Amino acid sequence: DFVEALKEVHPAFGISEEELNQCVHNEIIKFSDNIGKIISDGKLLVDQVKQSSRTPLVSVLLHGPPGSGKTALAATMAMSSEFPFIKLISPENMVGYSETAKMSMIHKVFNDSYKSPLSVIVVDNIERLLNWVELGPRFSNPILQTLLVLFKKRPPKDRRLLILATTNFGQSELKDLSMSDCFNSKIYVPNVSELDSVNHVLEELKLFNDDERKQAKSELEGVELNIGIKKLLMIIEMCRQDAENSENRVKKFVDTIKANNTSEFINN
Amino acid sequence: DFVEALKEVHPAFGISEEELNQCVHNEIIKFSDNIGKIISDGKLLVDQVKQSSRTPLVSVLLHGPPGSGKTALAATMAMSSEFPFIKLISPENMVGYSETAKMSMIHKVFNDSYKSPLSVIVVDNIERLLNWVELGPRFSNPILQTLLVLFKKRPPKDRRLLILATTNFGQSELKDLSMSDCFNSKIYVPNVSELDSVNHVLEELKLFNDDERKQAKSELEGVELNIGIKKLLMIIEMCRQDAENSENRVKKFVDTIKANNTSEFINN
Amino acid sequence: DFVEALKEVHPAFGISEEELNQCVHNEIIKFSDNIGKIISDGKLLVDQVKQSSRTPLVSVLLHGPPGSGKTALAATMAMSSEFPFIKLISPENMVGYSETAKMSMIHKVFNDSYKSPLSVIVVDNIERLLNWVELGPRFSNPILQTLLVLFKKRPPKDRRLLILATTNFGQSELKDLSMSDCFNSKIYVPNVSELDSVNHVLEELKLFNDDERKQAKSELEGVELNIGIKKLLMIIEMCRQDAENSENRVKKFVDTIKANNTSEFINN
Amino acid sequence: DFVEALKEVHPAFGISEEELNQCVHNEIIKFSDNIGKIISDGKLLVDQVKQSSRTPLVSVLLHGPPGSGKTALAATMAMSSEFPFIKLISPENMVGYSETAKMSMIHKVFNDSYKSPLSVIVVDNIERLLNWVELGPRFSNPILQTLLVLFKKRPPKDRRLLILATTNFGQSELKDLSMSDCFNSKIYVPNVSELDSVNHVLEELKLFNDDERKQAKSELEGVELNIGIKKLLMIIEMCRQDAENSENRVKKFVDTIKANNTSEFINN
Amino acid sequence: DFVEALKEVHPAFGISEEELNQCVHNEIIKFSDNIGKIISDGKLLVDQVKQSSRTPLVSVLLHGPPGSGKTALAATMAMSSEFPFIKLISPENMVGYSETAKMSMIHKVFNDSYKSPLSVIVVDNIERLLNWVELGPRFSNPILQTLLVLFKKRPPKDRRLLILATTNFGQSELKDLSMSDCFNSKIYVPNVSELDSVNHVLEELKLFNDDERKQAKSELEGVELNIGIKKLLMIIEMCRQDAENSENRVKKFVDTIKANNTSEFINN
Amino acid sequence: DFVEALKEVHPAFGISEEELNQCVHNEIIKFSDNIGKIISDGKLLVDQVKQSSRTPLVSVLLHGPPGSGKTALAATMAMSSEFPFIKLISPENMVGYSETAKMSMIHKVFNDSYKSPLSVIVVDNIERLLNWVELGPRFSNPILQTLLVLFKKRPPKDRRLLILATTNFGQSELKDLSMSDCFNSKIYVPNVSELDSVNHVLEELKLFNDDERKQAKSELEGVELNIGIKKLLMIIEMCRQDAENSENRVKKFVDTIKANNTSEFINN
Ligand SMILES: Nc1ncnc2c1ncn2[C@@H]1O[C@H](COP(=O)(O)OP(=O)(O)OP(=O)(O)O)[C@@H](O)[C@H]1O
């Protein structure tokens, strides 16, 4: 029975953890309430898979703009499940793979998961898995079809699976690719858009002292903010270079944040 | 002669039954009269194949929106025929197959059926069998052509075949793919659209007690309903998680049903 | 010389007859004068091949809507020729063949025919031979080119060949595919469009007694008719199922015929 | 030197003659002055190749509507040259060849010609050699490129070559395919368009006696004529079948000629 | 050092000369001042490669209408350089080569050139090298990319290379193919457009005596001229055939020149 | 630890230096302040990689018009880093490589870099690496996808990587190819547009004496300038040829600079 089966799974199944840790390179900073909400939604989905025998398969899509933190959040949710099988499917591990090789690697991860009573699979960066490029558009239809089937295929009796996929795709691409009806739940991961969030991040990363931070904050008052957490971290590190001159550093930070809105952020 | 031939078929032919049972994971709930009508239409077609020697081939298409229950209904019809040969052709069993492998697997099932005096073949999810994606559109023309020929090819003398195909395709895609004239009969499987149907399903699944159900019903009064039975079942199970707090659960159910109309149903 | 050569051909050449018989599963019902005209036109063409040495190659296209009886008529003409070589090229015998395999099979039939003094080749269902689909459109150009050349290639000295091809293609597709100038003669096979024809068919198939037939006829008075003979036969057999209740049967027949005009004919 | 080289060529080179004769199955009927003009133009080109050392390569295109007699005229010109090397490149000899096989066969004929002091190559039916179909359009670009180069490639020192190509292509397709500037000379082969020409052909083929012919002529007075000689010959042979009844035969002939203008000519 | 290296190159390197001579089959006639200007521009470029160590790579494009003399002029420039390495890359030597074979042959010529201190490579007829056809358009992108890189790749230290490419492409195709910025210099080779030029050519080729030439000239007075030198030579040779009748010959010459403007020049 | 690891890297890693030197064939002339600014921006990025452990990957794009000096500047930045691993990925070293070979070569360079504690990779000429051509457009999607992943893939723990890529692509192509969000920083390399810059370059290259330079300058007063440094150097060398006549040389220089604006610069 189910509880028995759970015991038989070897801890070796959890080997993707290292890779998943890589995905959260710079920790998760709780810079806004929404981050907390996303993480607790993740917990509810994990619980549902554990408890409802009527829904042995739950699939979730984390979507949002580039660098908003989708991968780090999905990895965090997956690891917090403590399921015996947690695997990452990522384009970074498939550079140079042929279409067929990619497909069979994806397929293998799902087949392996069907052997564990409880599994999580993180499918990172769907657009890169599909070799998607807007021009054309071009993409690998065989890989798309593989995902479309596997995302909906019920695991065998007494097996349960949580799928956490991430993507930059917007609604229209998802519809074009027959992916709109493919997930049971969608979670939106937004950019940083509040000045308080920026302040929170600056505090955590200790780039400025309190005065500097206050100055930066006052200079950004009223500026429309819309920046991925990943880019924000990069900008902070770039500014850290001008070590000698604190005034300059604050100015550089503020200017770069502003320039970001016009899509170029250092030199143009 | 025919009766004699029937006897010779080994019961082993019926091995797809397990897979077909999988398709009806959560039973068939008779939430509206239409469900009964669809099932009895299925019986008439089964009878025709058994009895009319002039029509040794009858092909039927079950079509309708995603998650409306097409696969579960086709599987139920097939199993209720009690023909000696009942097989399922499903994209879920062909993940990672090459186009050629798919074609020969499909072909083999039809060829095998020609050896049984009475056969049913369920061809599930034509759009996935074809690797269809609207963008392009792209699809496997060789597999399409294989289906177009096999759906119309009369079985050999003294053999009879019922084909039950399912699809999300609408009329225009069917026409574009030369599939409009390909079936002898079409059966439409609609979404749940009546409040009574929702009520019926809630009763069967025992999520709420009578008061809660009444409350949910009254709050959904006047709301336009258009939801697949599959999604409805998933929403019910998600709500079951908030076990402690019944008020909350009713609210969550009602909100999610409403949100469904705007195509996102948990978090956006 | 010619007469001598005729004698040498072995009767074994006529082996396609069985397959051709399959094509006329339900006999030819002479439901209108046009059927007779088509068959006698076929005879004239057979005679011309036999008698005129200036036209050793005659090619004919039977075209018309789906299910109008093209294949059955072509097979009937071919068999009535009594030529020593009568072969059928049909997509039903090539399911799963590669493009190359199809081409060489087609080529072989023509090459074999060049060894018989008098030959008929039935080339059935050109659109399926070409893997044609309107969406795109897509089709096998190598097979098309093979047909375009073989349909015009004169057989060697003292050999004569009649080609009977069938298709659902309309004039515009034929033109697009360079097939307009490819045949010496074209024969149109129309749908059933006269109430008298329907009556004739009902009489032959003995679904109703005289009263019932009269009733059906009166209810169909004034209804625009446009239905393939194949579909008409299917509808009749479907109605035969409701054996107990004659009134019901007539109604079902009439309703289905009417529904046919709106392209769905059982349940929608 | 040149004269010496001519002697060394073995008569075996002329083996395509049989095939070329096939192309003129029904002789050349001089039904109008234009036919004579075309043939004498052909002679001038043959002479130029023989005599001018500055133009060792002359390429000619015979173009015109389907069945106007292009192939028969090119074959006739080629054979009348009496050059030691006369070869036919025809799609009819390449059915089922791969693109590569076609290319190397074409290439071989040209290479062989470079060994003879005087050569003619007939390149029949360019559109079929290219696997051309208007839909798309699709065609074999590798074969096109092979022809574009070979049609302009000067033979080696002391070798001379006349190329006679035929095609149904009009000016716009020739331009699209970079073939407009590819030939040194173009000869248009028109359809039969004069009543006198029809009369001339009828006389030669002896379908009617003088009265019948006169009657046919008077009935066709004022009818716009535009018919390929090939089709005209086919119609005459079809009419020859109704042997018993002369009146009927004249009527059938006249009707079919008229029907031809509306592109269907027997039954529609 | 450089001068030393020059001595070591074997004269065997100059083997393409024979082929290059073939390209100038009918000598260069200096029918207008522009011809002289083009040839002296060529000399300047040759000198620059010899003398400036800062520009070890100079690439030149000769472009103009079909048959204007591009290939003959490029070959003449190349041979007059007297560099130890002079090679021709021409589609005529690659008939039937695969794309890959073409690419490696092109690559080999460039690699070989890098071994000679001073080299010229003539890349003839870019559009044919690319298998270009306007319809589509279609072309070999791998070959294009190979050329784009090789045309800009600096030879190794102490090696110098002059590239002379020819093409019919106009500015818009060059731009579409990323070839606009690819050459250091472009030379336009125009058609014959002056009556004096025609006269000059007639004089050289001795088709007419002085009176005839004068007559031809007066009849062409005022006619717009725009004809490739290659075509002009062909027309002259065609007219030479009517040897008996001089008047006729002049008339034929004048008529054909005029007809040329309407793109057909013998018979249409 | 990090400092220790640095020591272990063998100097052999620096072997690309020779190739990189080739890229700066004619030194970097500081003809405007912007050149200095670009070089110092490069230094800051090098420092960031060395010092910030939070940003182990920094990717930079140098973009600008053809011949503006992108490759020379990227090579200069890379060499000035003095990192133990400096490699060039350039289309010039991949002529004739298959798509797969290119991909694995690119992949190998990145994998090798992951073994060095500090690395720079110069990815030159993205458009040629992708086999990009505007017509279509066509490009290698597999190579694009490889780059998109590798440009964002974090090196393993304790490894740091600076990527310097160059391209002619404008913003719209970058967006179409999903490359807009792919780099941490973008540096624009403009054409020469100031008369003073031209003057500076002339001074360095010593084509003219002071009077001549002054004359050239005054004649170019008011002329709109927009020319790549690469083309400017080529024009100067071309003018150097007319050694005898200084007046002529100045005129030729001025005329060619002016002609450059109309995109042809010697002869048209
Ligand atoms: N609240 C947060 N949510 C997510 N990531 C965070 C948060 N706070 C800090 N981070 C850090 O920000 C980075 C987010 O990058 P991540 O790769 O997850 O973004 P992404 O949306 O997946 O980007 P891409 O669109 O490129 O795939 C990580 O390094 C992560 O450690």
Ligand SMILES: Nc1ncnc2c1ncn2[C@@H]1O[C@H](COP(=O)(O)OP(=O)(O)OP(=O)(O)O)[C@@H](O)[C@H]1O
């Ligand atoms: N009346 C019903 N009809 C069909 N399915 C029902 C019904 N009542 C309950 N169900 C359950 O609902 C689910 C329907 O899912 P099913 O896969 O058949 O839908 P579908 O239309 O085939 O979906 P898809 O469009 O994704 O292929 C099954 O689990 C089935 O057991």
Ligand SMILES: Nc1ncnc2c1ncn2[C@@H]1O[C@H](COP(=O)(O)OP(=O)(O)OP(=O)(O)O)[C@@H](O)[C@H]1O
């Ligand atoms: N007069 C008739 N002409 C043709 N077929 C008839 C006629 N009367 C009865 N039939 C029966 O009708 C059926 C016609 O089907 P057939 O396959 O020939 O149609 P089709 O036009 O070839 O169809 P499709 O367009 O699908 O190829 C056959 O079973 C044949 O026996």
Ligand SMILES: Nc1ncnc2c1ncn2[C@@H]1O[C@H](COP(=O)(O)OP(=O)(O)OP(=O)(O)O)[C@@H](O)[C@H]1O
């Ligand atoms: N004056 C004529 N010119 C050409 N052919 C003639 C003439 N008189 C009779 N014929 C006969 O007419 C037929 C012409 O057919 P042919 O195949 O040459 O036409 P075509 O233009 O090549 O046709 P297609 O466009 O199909 O290639 C031949 O059988 C030939 O013998």
Ligand SMILES: Nc1ncnc2c1ncn2[C@@H]1O[C@H](COP(=O)(O)OP(=O)(O)OP(=O)(O)O)[C@@H](O)[C@H]1O
């Ligand atoms: N002044 C001239 N310039 C060039 N060619 C000349 C000249 N005078 C005579 N000729 C002759 O004219 C012919 C020109 O043909 P060539 O093949 O060079 O033209 P092209 O422009 O390369 O043609 P294409 O566009 O077909 O490649 C050659 O035979 C050459 O000997």
Ligand SMILES: Nc1ncnc2c1ncn2[C@@H]1O[C@H](COP(=O)(O)OP(=O)(O)OP(=O)(O)O)[C@@H](O)[C@H]1O
């Ligand atoms: N300030 C400068 N910046 C860049 N290059 C310079 C400068 N001064 C002189 N040069 C020289 O100019 C040339 C610039 O050519 P380079 O190949 O770098 O241009 P590019 O922009 O990469 O060209 P392409 O667009 O063709 O790739 C080199 O030879 C370089 O030595």
Ligand SMILES: [Mg+2]
């Ligand atoms: Mg991510």
Ligand SMILES: [Mg+2]
């Ligand atoms: Mg289904």
Ligand SMILES: [Mg+2]
């Ligand atoms: Mg048919």
Ligand SMILES: [Mg+2]
């Ligand atoms: Mg022909």
Ligand SMILES: [Mg+2]
């Ligand atoms: Mg040329």
Ligand SMILES: [Mg+2]
């Ligand atoms: Mg560069």
